[in-house]
Amino acid sequence: MVEYRIDRHSGVATYVQIVQQTKQALRLGLLEPGDRLPTAREVVEATAINPNTVLKAYRELEREGLVEARRGLGTFVRRSLGTAPADSPLRTELEAWAERARTAGLERDDVAALFTAVLDKHFQGDPS
Amino acid sequence: MSSDAALRADALGKRFGRRGGWALRDCSFRLPAGRVCAVVGPNGAGKSTLLALAAGLTAPTEGSVTVLGTTPAAARPRVGFVAQDKPLYPQLTIAETLRMGADLNPEHWDAAVAEQVVTGGGLDPKARIRSLSGGQRTRVALALAVGKRPELLLLDEPMADLDPLARHELMGTLMAQAAQYGTTIVMSSHVVAELEDSCDHLLLVGGGRIRLSGEIDELLAAHLRVTGAADAGGLDAATVVESRVTGRQLTALVRPAGPLPGDWRTSAPSLEELILAHLRNPGAPALHEESAA
Known part of the structure; x- marks a missing residue:
């Protein structure tokens, strides 16, 4: 089960934050096919956001084929995203790289900028 | 009804x-x-x-x-x-x-x-x-x-x-x-x-x-925050809720009736900006976006 964290000052629309956090959980393997997403009631009770915002996010995830709403039962994950679960070899390599970057004296922002630049070079034109 | x-x-x-x-x-x-x-x-x-x-x-x-x-x-x-x-x-x-x-x-x-x-x-x-x-x-x-x-x-x-x-x-x-x-x-x-x-x-x-x-x-989508040169013109087609000139720059909150000419930079207003602009300008026309649903 995922727990959504809404950042009011991020400038990102609230429903987009829910979509992004769900996808993040799918990429990291924290959500797997068959898992149930929290109900709109559960999300709004914890976050105090408008119920329609949650429904809008779930509709967007459904439109992308990632989840499906089953009447009276809830919203369930249909497929997972990406091929980099939390414990993959790629992640281990990245962990080691980040560790080396830190040891080399790079700051968080430096590392983020470097990573983004490499990402942009290799995934140019791909949808984000 | x-x-x-x-x-x-x-x-x-x-x-x-x-x-x-x-x-x-x-x-x-x-x-x-x-x-x-x-x-x-x-x-x-x-x-x-x-x-x-x-x-x-x-x-x-x-x-x-x-x-x-x-x-x-x-x-x-x-x-x-x-x-x-x-x-x-x-x-x-x-x-x-x-x-x-x-x-x-x-x-x-x-x-x-x-x-x-x-x-x-x-x-x-x-x-x-x-x-x-x-x-x-x-x-x-x-x-x-x-x-x-x-x-x-x-x-x-x-x-x-x-x-x-x-x-x-x-x-x-x-x-x-x-x-x-x-x-x-x-x-x-x-x-x-x-x-x-x-x-x-x-x-x-x-x-x-x-x-x-x-x-x-819908209310947010009906409004734009625009900035441009004070003498640019072209806002006539829109309903101007609020506008301010600072030096040579004009900043305004408008309700566009159609596309604005390209020399205006536009962005979406926040809810707070929308509300404050209307409260500061009691003369601005009211807007009722009653959804048909």
Whole structure:
């Protein structure tokens, strides 16, 4: 089960934050096919956001084929995203790289900028 | 007109005393059922008058207000109302107050949610109402209104005397009611940020009139914040809500009628910018984006 964290000052629309956090959980393997997403009631009770915002996010995830709403039962994950679960070899390599970057004296922002630049070079034109 | 409006006003007006000024005038809007509506406006704008009219506590001087398809008096059993001064019986205990709520609403009293609201604040059920702080009284008043499991909740400044933690918790409880039962919620505040994430509908009241009404997304989409050269021109086609010139630059909030000429930089306004621009410019025309749904 995922727990959504809404950042009011991020400038990102609230429903987009829910979509992004769900996808993040799918990429990291924290959500797997068959898992149930929290109900709109559960999300709004914890976050105090408008119920329609949650429904809008779930509709967007459904439109992308990632989840499906089953009447009276809830919203369930249909497929997972990406091929980099939390414990993959790629992640281990990245962990080691980040560790080396830190040891080399790079700051968080430096590392983020470097990573983004490499990402942009290799995934140019791909949808984000 | 469609019958699925939870609240509807037609040319609604209220004047206090024969010689008094109009607290509210020419108000026409329609709030579809199931919405969470923010009633926003400065102090003395007419927010409390509007809610009191909807709750049937006071009668209109002119025009009419329709609540859940009927008169405010006939709708009262299906409406929960929390007035700004949170009237409760000071000599009763919290437990007695909740029992009174149960007795008054025998068909549909939700004891679990009423108790959840009260115990969430760590209140002792044996405490008398007169011994409670303002925020604690708010909790009890909200427990009574929510426990009634109404179809329409009218809340006048519900969050004003609550601490941030209680505010978040109780707003969560209200949203859960809306999610589970489709409760229509109307709540007033003069703090926009407090309501922004929880509401999907807006009534902006200023100077006794409705300045903006409709779905927040649609109201935002109808406006643009533009900046450009002060002598650029080309804003004639749009309704200018507010504009300011600083040196050679012009900044404005507009309602475009069509595409603007390319030499304007545009961005989407925030809800707060939209509301403040309208309140600073009482002469700007009102906008009613009543959805057809």
